[in-house]
Amino acid sequence: MMLRGSRAIWQRDMQVLRRSIFSELVAVIAYPLTIYLAFGIGMQSYIGLVDGAPYSLFIAPGLITMTAVNAAYNESVWSLWFHRRVQFTIESYRVTPVSVSEIVIAKIMSGFTHGIIKGCAVGLVIFAITPFRFPLEHLLHYLLFLIPGSALFSCAGIISGTVMDKPETIGKVEAVLVMPLIFMSGLFFPLSSYPPSIITWVRALPTTALFEGARRALVAGDLLLLPVLQVLVSALLTFIAAVVIFRYKMAE
């Protein structure tokens, strides 16, 4: 497959991002930073140590990951919906020699790039204003989770943006499915808090593999292969589903 079209569309998305990077980053950083300050600093003295680490340290990797995957999801879902239903630009791409698969790959790449940029920005801010520190080599392990994790959420966003025609439905899915999945994955509490009967189910979720694996990679430098594979396979399957669903929808 030629990816010339994907590159052109991705370049367009980056051109638009460059124009509004400052306001985008301010908006994106504000939310996790508020959570960090409220829970990590404000509640720290009440909570004490979690899994042997101060609470502010415990939640920091999760907040960075959450920012990245949320940004990837939001960019993909809203961008695709807007270009498909409001601006009709997807239609204008489709009358050029670009294939439907190239369009969906471009949008996945754009969501993924948004996720990585915004996740890194939040990471830098947390690094700059808090005592949260980690050895540099941990970052490589962490990226092994963050990259496929952002891709996974970008693909999920593409699926939502493809099948949902009403913006309010997109908001509901985010509230009912995406955020609970993120919050259930041990972002604010250790997985050991779950009753033993459901912990197996929670661990089976790719989001748990992502958040738990990413935290241990960044804080302790652990590279847990099974969670990495779980996230990678989920990202791959979601990618295939996104391409198939988008192609099907466009053929209607």
Place this chain on the structure above:
Amino acid sequence: MELSDMMTAAIIARSLTKTYGDLTALDSFDLEVEQGSIFGLLGPNGAGKTTLIRILTTLMRQSRGEAFIEGLDTRSAGRDIRCMIGVVSQENSLDRYLTARENLELHARLHGMDKRLYKRRIDDLLELMGLSGRQKDFPDTFSGGMQRRLVVARALVHQPRILFLDEPTTGLDPQSRRAVWDYVRSLAGSMTIFLTTHYLEEAEQLCDKIAIMDHGRLIAIGSTQELKDRLTGASVYKIEFAPQEVDRYAELLGSMSCVLNIKQMENIVTVTLECWECLAEIVTALNGAPVRRISLQERTLEDVFISLTGEKVRE
């Protein structure tokens, strides 16, 4: 299909059918559009125009039948076809987050054009469309006419051989509409233009050949004059009387068997006759009447359109 047809026809549709469940949007549609011509497609709302254009531009697959663009099958050569067509869709599909120039550049990149080549081409098109001075502005700040011109310019960036214009002037003021017509006329001969429109005047002004479709079927095709000539039989005459006598003569005309329909507006009576030969009978009946003028009412394309598709408003 004959090889000679393929050589001279830019667009060919053979028994093209598209069904959505029980609904038949396109029903065994046959069409042939000559290379280099301006072809107009008319039809009421829901007639199947957009479905046809979506199949021809490879955005949609037909259920049955075949369609060829410059000899290429729409089912198997989509990418090659899209290389040689330009499409101006009904919706204003400009990217509001890119400037006018960036919109054209993106389109050129999607067509894989070389930067040096498209830079110059875009300069020329912006100049031609009168948008050079606004090339760094965002389309949201443009008037409807300017946005439409930009959409047309975008469809021309890669120098297509066939240009599809789906209701290109809908919502434009008369000046902007005429400006778009001028651009379309200026393109005549250099490429094949396939136009759908609700404005019959637009089709009449621009098109070499017009097709009228309804309920997914082709119901008439020909030049404007050929279509008007189809409305043989009934002839419509306007008769202007001196004001004080008009009611009496309107009553007389209304009682004549050869008069199919009669309308009176002030001192003008419009009569629809069975055939033009009835005129002699009318003239005889009006002998001595204070007639100021008798004129034949020219048939318009709208008359043809209404007579073929009916007066009922479509949803």
